[in-house]
Amino acid sequence: MVHAPTRPSRSEAPATQAVRRAGGRRRRSEDLTKLLFVLPAAIAMLALFGYPVVKNLVMSLQDYGLRTFFTGAAPFVGLDNYVTVVTDRLFSKALVNTALFTIGSIAFQFAIGLGLALFFRRKFPLSSLLRSLLLLPWLLPLIVSSATWRSILEQDNGILNRSLAGLGIINEPVPWLNSPSVALIAVIGVNIWIGIPFNVTLLYSGLSEIPDELYEAGSLDGATGWKAFLHITMPNLRAVAGVVLVLGVVYTIKVLDIILGLTGGGPANATQTLATQSYERSFVDFKFGEGAALSNILIVLSLLFAIVYLRGTRRAVDE
C-alpha cells in the first residue's frame, strides 16, 4: 500500500478506492508472476519447435547448401527444391515405402497390441507384472534395438536363420536385411516389435475403463464372446483406439533411428522413406534446402492424416 491516502479521509470512499487500487496493482503484479511461470516454457517451445518450422519453410525456398556455410549466401529459388525432390526417381519409392512402413507397422502393432491387451484383461496370477515387463522393448534406445536385431537377422550366422534352418522351415538362409525384396518387411517387423508395448499399454487402460456392468447386461441379452467384443468392446474402445492410431501414425511416419540402424536405407534404397531421404539430403549431401523441402512434405502428410482422421471420428460420433 505505497499510495495509501495521506490526507485524513472524510468518508470511507477514498480508502476503499485505494484498497481496490492496491488490489488491482497486486493483481497486475500477480499477472506478471503468472506470466513468468509460462515464459520459459513458451520460449523453449518457440525455439525448439516454432523456430525450426519457420526456418525449414524458409530454407526449403532457398539454395541452402554447403556453400551457404562458407559464404552465408542462400539465394531464394522459389519452389525449385520441391520440384527437385518430388521429381527425383527415389521420391515415389520413398513415398510408397513410408506408406507401407507406416500402415504395416500400425496395423500389426494395433492388432497384436489389442489381442495382448484383451488377454491381459483376464485376471490371472502375475498378470500385471508380466504386462509391465512387456514394456521393455519400448523403453530401450532404438539404436540398441537396431543393433540387437541386426545380430539376430544376420544372414549367415544370425539366430533367426539358424533356428529356421534347424526347424527345417528354410533351406537357404534368408537375407533379411541384405535383399531389396525382404529388407522392408524385416524393418517393419522390427518396428512392430518396438511398438507393441505402447499399443498394449494404452489399449489395456482403455479396456479397463469399460464398465463391467455393460458386459453383465450384454450377457443377459446373449452378447458373449465375439458378440460382446463387437457390440460392447469395440464401440467403447473407439476413443482410445483413435488416440492410439493417430499417435502411432504421427510417430511412425517420421521414424528414422530404426531404419538408419538396421539398413541405412539400403539395400539398393529398398528401405528409403521420406524421413531417411530428408536426413540424407541434409546431412550426407549437405543440401539443406532439399532436405527441408522433404521434411515439410512429411509434416504436411502427418497433419493431413490427423485432420482427416479427426474429421472422420467427429462425424462418426455425431451420427
Add this chain to the structure above:
Amino acid sequence: MPDSTLRRGVFTAIGVLILCVMLFPVYWMINASLQPSGNTLTAGFLPLDPTFAGYRRALSEQGQNLVTSMIIALGTVVLSLLVSAPCAYALSQFRSRWVGAGLLAILVSQMIPGIVIANALYTAYENLGLLNSVPGLIVANCSSGIPFAILILRSFLQSLPASLVEAARVDGAGLVRAFVSIVLPISKNSLITAGLFTFLFSWSDFLFALTLTTKGDVRPVTLGIYQYLGTQVQNWNAVMATAVLSAIPAIVLLIAAQKYIAAGAIGGAVK
C-alpha cells in the same frame, strides 16, 4: 474351484510364454554380449562359457561415451523439469484463454519430425558455436523432454485441490513461494516420473547425436553403437556389451517407474 485355478494357471503360462517371445531379443543381446570375441553370432542359446571380454572392450572404447550420455541426459532432466514444472502448474491451475492454445501447441509439436528440428538447429548451432557441445545436445534433447514433462505434470496437477494453495495464499505466501513450498513437494512422484522418462528420452537420443556432432570429441553412446555397427561387426560381443550397458537405464526405469507411476495419483498429502 480347482477348475478355475487350472484355467488361471494356464493363462499365466501363456502370459509367460508371450513375454519370453517378446523379450527374446533382449535375452539374445545379453547372451551375445557374454560370448568370446570374434564372430559371436554362432553363439549357442546359453552363454555356457561366459566371458567379459566384450564388456572390457566396450568400457575401454565406449566408457567415455557412456559418461557423455549420462551428463547430457542428466542435464536434459534438470533443464526440462525447471522449464516444465511452472508451466504445467500454470496450465492446470490458472484460468486463461491461452491454456487451450498452449496445450494445442504442445500436441502439434509432437507431429514435427526430429529431422526438422535437427535441420534448423544445425544451422543455428553452426553460428552459435554449439555444434559438438554438451549444452547444444542438452537443449536439443529438451525438445522431447519439455512437452512430455509438461503433459505428465499437468495431468497430475489438475487433480490438485486449489484449496491447498489458497490456504497458503491466505497465510500471505506469494504465488512463487506457494509453488515452491507446496506444489513442488506434493508433485514429487510425478516430477520423478517425468524426470525418469525425460532421462530415458535423452539417453536414447540418436538423431541429435548424429546430426549435431561432426567430430569425435562429444559422442553419446548411441552414436558410438551406430559407429560400431558400421565398422565393428566382427566384434559382436563388444557391440552387444555396449548395447547392454545402454539398456541398463531402461531396465532400471522399468522397475523404478512402476512404483512412481502407481504413486502418481495424488498421495497422502491431501487426504
